[in-house]
Amino acid sequence: MKANSPWVFLPLAGFVLLALVLGSGLGRDPQELPSALVGKPVPAFTLPSLLTEENFTEQSMTGRWQLLNVWATWCPTCHVEHPYLLTLAAQGVPITGINYKDELPAAREYLANMGNPFTHVIVDEDGQLGLDLGVYGAPETFLISPKGEIVLRHAGELNERVWREKFLPLLPSRTSDVGKEDGA
Structure with a gap:
């Protein structure tokens, strides 16, 4: 291969292209998954308790x-998240669980x-409700308005930091209002 051949620059061009692709993902929160359902009602379902x-x-x-909250016993992060869900429930936050593809x-x-x-x-034994919600895996937590609309989707562990930074700003002005109808 000659030194002035265009093929000499192919590895450099490949490296630059790879760097651009990988660089575009830097700084993105991997738990920030887009949800086409934000602002839309919870999908229709009929499932057992x-x-x-x-x-x-x-x-x-x-x-x-x-x-x-989408959870399962096979999910290690769900075990980590569970004590915080108990804390929220003790504070009066209503949480509906979806037991996802579990025994x-x-x-x-x-x-x-x-x-x-x-x-x-x-019980979402076959995962159809999870699929309809766009669930990638457990745990995932959705904030649902009194109208039954999805306001927020969070993939990953729900903990105090996530609650404070993502969920609380979207709720009525007083946390005591969680669980009550809009304007009640």
Whole structure:
């Protein structure tokens, strides 16, 4: 190959292209996943409860500010997140759980042993509701308005920092209003 051949610059061009592609991802929060559902209602569903004989629908997601938390016993980050969910529940924050692609006896045992922060636990055994919500994996937490609309989606662990920085600014002015209807 001659020194003045255009092929000499191919490795340099490849390196520059690779650097541009990789550089475009720097500074992005990997937990910031876009959600096409923000501002839209929770997708339609009818699914059973993990702990009762009830069935739940998207209508059970209306009437108050609440969290919708996707979790599973096979999810290590869900185990890390669980104590903070218990803290939020103790503060009066309503949390509906979606038990995602899990073994039901293991999920019941987990809540019995670790405590249950959820007002309801919806069984999504085949993952269809998760798919409709655009879930990439557990845990993911959605903020739901009293109208049943998705206000925020957070992928990953919900902890005090995330709660304070992402969720609280979107809620009514007083945290005591969480769980109440808009304007109540």
